[in-house]
Amino acid sequence: MIFDILQYSDEELEKLSVIQMQLLRTAQKKKDELTHSLERDIEDFKAKLLANDMYSSNLLDHKTRILKKEYDYRVDILREQLVYNMKLNEPYPGEGSEEAGYIVDYSLTYTERYKIVKAYYLAIEDPVERMNLYRNDDVARRYLGEYYTTLYNVLYGYSS
Numbered sequence: 368m369i370f371d372i373l374q375y376s377d378e379e380l381e382k383l384s385v386i387q388m389q390l391l392r393t394a395q396k397k398k399d400e401l402t403h404s405l406e407r408d409i410e411d412f413k414a415k416l417l418a419n420d421m422y423s424s425n426l427l428d429h430k431t432r433i434l435k436k437e438y439d440y441r442v443d444i445l446r447e448q449l450v451y452n453m454k455l456n457e458p459y460p461g462e463g464s465e466e467a468g469y470i471v472d473y474s475l476t477y478t479e480r481y482k483i484v485k486a487y488y489l490a491i492e493d494p495v496e497r498m499n500l501y502r503n504d505d506v507a508r509r510y511l512g513e514y515y516t517t518l519y520n521v522l523y524g525y526s527s
Contacts, residue, residue, distance in 0.1 A: 386471075390474075393475065401445075405438045409430075467507070481518060
């Protein structure tokens with residue numbers, strides 16, 4: 368992934384904590400989605416102008432400026448939130464960092480959280496140890512919500 372929401376050298380990227388790196392990846396993903404949406408909106412507007420024989424008008428320049436202004440505004444908000452959260456080195460200030468061997472970032476969707484926790488537990492080779500650790504993981508219980516039981520069943524299936 369190319370990170371351009373904030374400028375970091377390769378050495379600086381290597382020094383980031385796991386939480387900071389996840390925050391950076393999440394913000395970059397959101398920025399990339401905004402960029403894609405901007406490009407798609409401009410192309411859609413071009414198509415409308417062509418369909419109405421108005422491509423040579425100055426409407427495209429005007430609409431592009433409006434769309435880019437909104438895009439820049441949203442990216443600036445993402446950037447400010449990212450800088451703030453990275454300085455605190457935790458996903459949400461005030462909640463404290465939870466002790467877990469995986470990333471605990473409440474800004475992620477439940478599906479993303481599920482994938483992270485699942486990968487963490489599947490990396491534990493001993494199935495008995497894996498299930499004991501998971502059963503006693505209160506962080507996962509809070510972090511995954513309703514997905515906790517689903518992941519329990521999946522991990523149990525790997526233990527059989």
